[in-house]
Amino acid sequence: xxxxxxxxxxxxxxxxxxxxxxxxxxxxxxxxxxxxxxxxxxxxxxxxxxxxxxxxxxxxxxxxxxxxxxxxxxxxxxxxxxxxxxxxxxxxxxxx
Amino acid sequence: xxxxxxxxxxxxxxxxxxxxxxxxxxxxxxxxxxxxxxxxxxxxxxxxxxxxxxxxxxxxxxxxxxxxxxxxxxxxxxxxxxxxxxxxxxxxxxxxxxxxxxxxxxxxxxxxxxxxxxxxxxxxxxxxxxxxxxxxxxxxxxxxxxxxxxxxxxxxxxxxxxxxxxxxxxxxxxxxxxxxxxxxxxxxxxxxxxxxxxxxxxxxxxxxxxxxxxxxxxxxxxxxxxxxxxxxxxxxxxxxxxxxxxxxxxxxxxxxxxxxxxxxxxxxxxxxxxxxxxxxxxxxxxxxxxxxxxxxxxxxxxxxxxxxxxxxxxxxxxxxxxxxxxxxxxxxxxxxxxxxxxxxxxxxxxxxxxxxxxxxxxxxxxxxxxxxxxxxxxxxxxxxxxxxxxxxxxxxxxxxxxxxxxxxxxxxxxxxxxxxxxxxxxxxxxxxxxxxxxxxxxxxxxxxxxxxxxxxxxxxxx
Numbered sequence: 001x002x003x004x005x006x007x008x009x010x011x012x013x014x015x016x017x018x019x020x021x022x023x024x025x026x027x028x029x030x031x032x033x034x035x036x037x038x039x040x041x042x043x044x045x046x047x048x049x050x051x052x053x054x055x056x057x058x059x060x061x062x063x064x065x066x067x068x069x070x071x072x073x074x075x076x077x078x079x080x081x082x083x084x085x086x087x088x089x090x091x092x093x094x095x096x
Numbered sequence: 097x098x099x100x101x102x103x104x105x106x107x108x109x110x111x112x113x114x115x116x117x118x119x120x121x122x123x124x125x126x127x128x129x130x131x132x133x134x135x136x137x138x139x140x141x142x143x144x145x146x147x148x149x150x151x152x153x154x155x156x157x158x159x160x161x162x163x164x165x166x167x168x169x170x171x172x173x174x175x176x177x178x179x180x181x182x183x184x185x186x187x188x189x190x191x192x193x194x195x196x197x198x199x200x201x202x203x204x205x206x207x208x209x210x211x212x213x214x215x216x217x218x219x220x221x222x223x224x225x226x227x228x229x230x231x232x233x234x235x236x237x238x239x240x241x242x243x244x245x246x247x248x249x250x251x252x253x254x255x256x257x258x259x260x261x262x263x264x265x266x267x268x269x270x271x272x273x274x275x276x277x278x279x280x281x282x283x284x285x286x287x288x289x290x291x292x293x294x295x296x297x298x299x300x301x302x303x304x305x306x307x308x309x310x311x312x313x314x315x316x317x318x319x320x321x322x323x324x325x326x327x328x329x330x331x332x333x334x335x336x337x338x339x340x341x342x343x344x345x346x347x348x349x350x351x352x353x354x355x356x357x358x359x360x361x362x363x364x365x366x367x368x369x370x371x372x373x374x375x376x377x378x379x380x381x382x383x384x385x386x387x388x389x390x391x392x393x394x395x396x397x398x399x400x401x402x403x404x405x406x407x408x409x410x411x412x413x414x415x416x417x418x419x420x421x422x423x424x425x426x427x428x429x430x431x432x433x434x435x436x437x438x439x440x441x442x443x444x445x446x447x448x449x450x451x452x453x454x455x456x457x458x459x460x461x462x463x464x465x466x467x468x469x470x471x472x473x474x475x476x477x478x479x480x481x482x483x484x485x486x487x488x489x490x491x492x493x494x495x496x497x498x499x500x501x502x503x504x505x506x507x508x509x510x511x512x513x514x515x516x517x518x519x520x521x522x523x524x525x526x527x528x529x530x531x532x533x534x535x536x537x538x539x540x541x542x543x544x545x546x547x548x549x550x551x552x553x554x555x556x557x558x
C-alpha cells in the first residue's frame with residue numbers, strides 16, 4: 001500500500017471523526033469517551049501480529065504484553081461503557 | 097485460495113471500520129448510545145477475527161495474551177464502582193497507549209532495518225503511546241487520590257519540558273538516520289524513557305478541576321498512537337479507528353476548555369498563573385448565613401421548584417443516592433425537581449451524569465447549564481451539593497477574578513440558595529466565592545451525604 005494512500009485515509013478519517021461528534025449532549029460525554037477509548041484498543045490488531053510473529057523470544061514477550069494490555073483496553077472499555085449506558089434511563093422505560 | 101482469504105481479511109477490516117463509524121455516531125445520541133457501543137464492539141470482534149486469520153505463525157503467545165487480558169478486563173469492568181469511573185477510564189486509556197508503544201517496539205526489534213517512513217511511524221507510536229501511558233498513570237493516581245490532586249510545580253518546569261522535547265527530536269533524528277546501527281537500540285530505549293518522563297511532567301501540573309480536559313486529551317493521544325501503529329503495520333483499520341478516536345478526543349477537549357473559558361495552552365501551562373493570582377482576589381465581604389437541617393427542611397418544604405447543582409463534592413461524599421431520594425420526596429411534595437449539570441463539574445467529562453444515572457435519576461430531569469440559567473429567577477430553591485467554582489458568580493461580576501468569563505450556573509439568581517459544604521474553603525481554583533455570603537444564600541455545613549440524610553429524615557418525620 002502506498003504511503004500517500006495511508007496518509008490520505010488518515011486525514012479523511014480525522015475529518016470524519018470531527019463531523020461525527022460535534023454535537024454530543026453532555027450527558028453522554030463519559031460513555032463517549034470510554035467507548036472511543038475502547039476503540040483505540042484497535043491497536044490489538046497490531047499486538048496480535050506482534051505476539052504471533054515475533055522474531056525471537058524478546059519480540060514475542062513484548063508483543064504478548066502489548067496484546068494483554070490492548071485486550072484489557074478493549075474488553076474493559078466496552079464492558080464498562082455498556083454498564084454505564086445501561087444506567088441511563090428514561091421515564092417511560094422505568095414505568096414498564 | 098490464499099488470495100480469497102486475503103480479500104476476506106481486507107473486507108473484514110472494511111466492515112470493522114464502518115461499524116466503528118456507525119458506533120461512534122450512535123454513541124452521540126442518548127436513545128441509541130447503548131446499541132452504538134455494541135455495534136462498535138462487533139466491529140472490534142470482526143477486526144480481531146480478521147487479524148487472527150493473517151497474524152500468526154504460532155498461537156501459544158496469542159492465546160496467553162488474549163485470555164489474560166480478557167480476564168483482567170472483565171473483572172475490572174464488573175467490579176469497578178461508578179464513583180471510580182474517572183480513574184478507570186484513565187487507566188484503560190493508559191493501557192491502550194502502552195500497547196501501541198510496545199507494538200512499535202516489537203516491530204523495531206523484529207525488523208530494525210525498515211524504511212524511513214515506517215521508522216518514523218515507529219517513533220511516533222512510541223512517543224505518543226508513551227506520553228499517553230505515563231500521563232494516564234499520573235491522572236489515575238490523582239483521580240484515585242493516591243497522588244495529591246494539587247498541581248505540582250517545580251522551578252523552571254517549562255525549561256525542563258522544552259529540553260526534553262529538544263532531546264527527543266535530536267534522538268529521533270539520529271535514530272531515523274540509521275535505525276539498524278547497534279547504538280540505535282540504546283537511543284530507542286532512551287526515547288521511550290524520555291516520552292514516559294514527558295507524560296509525567298505534562299500531567300503533574302494539572303490540578304483536580306482541570307482533569308476533564310486532560311482526560312479527554314489523553315484519550316485523543318491513545319487514539320493517535322493506535323493510528324501511528326497502523327502506519328507501522330500498514331493497516332487501514334488501525335489508521336481509521338485511531339484517527340476517529342483522536343478527533344473525538346480533541347473535540348471533547350475543546351468542549352471542556354470552552355466550558356472553562358480557557359484555552360488548551362492555558363490549561364496545560366497556565367496553572368501557575370492561577371496559583372499566583374490567588375492572593376489578589378480574596379476580598380469577598382460579608383458573613384455567611386449558616387442554617388440547620390431543620391431550617392433547610394422548612395425552606396424546601398415550601399418550595400414549588402427546586403434545582404440541584406451537583407459538583408465533585410457529591411462524588412466524594414458518594415451522595416448521589418441521597419440526592420435522588422430527596423429529589424423524589426420533593427416531587428411527592430409537589431415540587432418540580434431538576435438537576436443542573438455544568439459541563440466540567442466533577443473530574444471527567446459527564447462525571448455527574450454518570451453518578452446521577454447510577455442513582456436512577458431519569459434523563460428528563462437533567463438540565464444543561466444553558467437551559468437552566470434563563471429560568472433560574474423563577475426557581476424557589478437551588479441546592480448546591482459540593483459544587484463551588486461552577487456556581488461562582490465572580491465569573492460574571494468580578495473582572496479581576498481568575499475565573500472571570502467562565503460560563504457558570506447562576507445559582508445565586510434563584511430565590512433561595514442552599515449550599516451543602518464542608519467548610520468555607522475555596523474551590524479548586526482557589527477563588528473565593530461571593531455566592532456564599534449573598535443575602536439569599538444559606539450554608540448547610542457538614543458532609544453532603546449526612547446533611548441530605550438528615551433532611552430526608554426531617555421530611556419523613558413530618
